[in-house]
Amino acid sequence: MKARISIISVNYNGLALTAAMIESLRRHVTTPLEIVVVDNGSVRDEAALLRERYPDIVVLRSDENLGFAGGNNLGIRVATGDCLLLLNNDTEVTDDTLHYLTKTLDADPSIGAVCPKIRFWAPPQAIQFAGYTPLTRITLRNALIGFGQPDDGTFDTPHETPYAHGAAMMVRRGAVEKAGLMPEEYFLYYEELDWSERIREAGYRIAYDPRATVFHKESATTGQQSPLRSYYLTRNRLLFARRNRRGTARRLSIIYQLGVALPKSVATALLHGRRDLAAAVLRGGRDFLRHKTGKE
Numbered sequence: 001m002k003a004r005i006s007i008i009s010v011n012y013n014g015l016a017l018t019a020a021m022i023e024s025l026r027r028h029v030t031t032p033l034e035i036v037v038v039d040n041g042s043v044r045d046e047a048a049l050l051r052e053r054y055p056d057i058v059v060l061r062s063d064e065n066l067g068f069a070g071g072n073n074l075g076i077r078v079a080t081g082d083c084l085l086l087l088n089n090d091t092e093v094t095d096d097t098l099h100y101l102t103k104t105l106d107a108d109p110s111i112g113a114v115c116p117k118i119r120f121w122a123p124p125q126a127i128q129f130a131g132y133t134p135l136t137r138i139t140l141r142n143a144l145i146g147f148g149q150p151d152d153g154t155f156d157t158p159h160e161t162p163y164a165h166g167a168a169m170m171v172r173r174g175a176v177e178k179a180g181l182m183p184e185e186y187f188l189y190y191e192e193l194d195w196s197e198r199i200r201e202a203g204y205r206i207a208y209d210p211r212a213t214v215f216h217k218e219s220a221t222t223g224q225q226s227p228l229r230s231y232y233l234t235r236n237r238l239l240f241a242r243r244n245r246r247g248t249a250r251r252l253s254i255i256y257q258l259g260v261a262l263p264k265s266v267a268t269a270l271l272h273g274r275r276d277l278a279a280a281v282l283r284g285g286r287d288f289l290r291h292k293t294g295k296e
Contacts, residue, residue, distance in 0.1 A: 003032040004102060005170075006081030009089045010038045010071035015046045017090045017217065022054060024092035031099045034058065036075040037089075041065030067187035067295060068166065069195075076181060084176065088167040090217040092121065100211035101170040104158070112175030112204025113164045113196070116212035119151060128216055130155035131208040132163040135193070137245070138253045139261070140237055156210045164199075164206050166192035168214040171199070178202040183243075185293035189229070190236035197244050227280035230269070231296055234262060234284030239293065258285055 007025065011018045018037060025033060035057040039047035047061035060074055072086050083102050097116070104114045118129035130146030142163075146155040164171075169192065179198040182191050196206055234257075241253040262285045269277035287296070 002080065003034040004081050005031060005083045005085055005098065006034040006036055006075075006079035007085045007087050008036045008038070008072055008075035008079055009087050010040050010068060010075070011042065011046060011050070011089050012040045012065060012071075013042045013046070014089050015042075015049060018046075018050065019053065021087065021089050021092055022057065024094070028093050028096050029098055030096050031102075034079060034081050036060070036079050038062065038071045038075045040067075040071035040074075065295065067184060067191075068189075069182035069184040069186060069191040073181040073184065076176060082173050083170055084173060085168070085170045086166065087214070088216065091118075091167060091214050092217075093214055095213065097212040100209055104207055104209045105170065105172050108205075108207075110203075110205050111172075111207045112179070112199045112202065113169055113171045114207040114209050115161065115165050115169050116214050117146075117151070117155065117208075117210040118165055118168055118214050118216050121215045121217040124150065125215065127151055127155060128218060129165045129167070130210065131159060131161035132165070134162045137249050138256055140241060140253060140257070158207065158209050158211075161206050161208045162200070163193050163196040167216050172204075175199050175202060175204050179204070185239060185243075186232070186236045187293075187295045188232045188236075190233075190240050194240060194243060225274070225277065227276045230265070230277045230280040231284045234265065234281045235288045235292075236284075237261075238285070238288040242288075 009021060037050055037057060037059050039061045041062055041064045047059045050059045058078060062074060076084055083105060101114050101116060105111055119125050120128050127146040127149050129144050133143045135142045179202040182195045238254060238257050241250060245253050262281060265281045266278045
């Protein structure tokens with residue numbers, strides 16, 4: 001029987017994390033799954049190791065790092081399921097609840113994407129995501145609903161969310177066909193927010209379904225205070241403004257990012273002795289002005 005759910009996960013020098021994710025799916029999920037793993041330019045050919053260990057899954061190898069969107073898009077192109085679950089390789093499941101995401105899509109054809117509750121893997125396993133608040137029009141700031149809160153039932157009500165979370169998001173195939181693939185201009189960070197904009201522009205809504213839970217080993221791959229993260233967040237926030245704001249709002253947002261947010265980030269980094277972070281922020285602003293997209 002053809003699996004309705006295709007799980008697509010991108011691996012980058014993360015064989016142990018990816019294997020743990022696959023093992024958790026096999027241990028807990030009874031719904032038939034197609035698992036597609038994209039080895040996204042790992043230093044060694046981890047695709048070969050994954051094929052040897054898991055001969056029943058689909059493993060793709062890209063010799064170059066295509067970025068988060070590029071890697072996922074490679075997987076989407078070969079996936080056969082009607083429900084495409086993009087799942088970070090640094091996640092695990094501990095129960096059999098992923099099928100609730102398909103139930104949400106089946107119950108309402110206006111929903112194009114749905115996200116589970118996401119909790120941190122590390123104790124006390126607080127909530128990371130129970131939906132997003134909208135991005136502010138000019139400063140492009142928003143918040144993760146439930147972030148850092150205990151999973152005590154407070155965030156167990158399904159609701160609409162303006163944006164999906166890239167660590168775990170299920171998208172119906174029809175929404176991908178209408179909205180297009182995930183935008184690859186960002187390389188890392190902001191691509192799922194931009195894709196959410198495209199999905200909503202295509203006429204779909206995005207939902208949060210707390211009946212399903214995924215645990216996320218946040219920061220296991222890039223770190224919270226790295227030049228890599230600082231560069232892409234700076235450049236891509238500006239790129240998001242250029243692509244998703246119009247007229248005066250676009251101009252004011254870009255002016256704010258370059259004139260207020262960027263200098264503040266540089267000053268904060270220097271105050272903490274992190275010249276590497278300051279330099280990364282400056283490069284991000286410079287490359288935005290040079291219209292540089294994709295990988296740095």
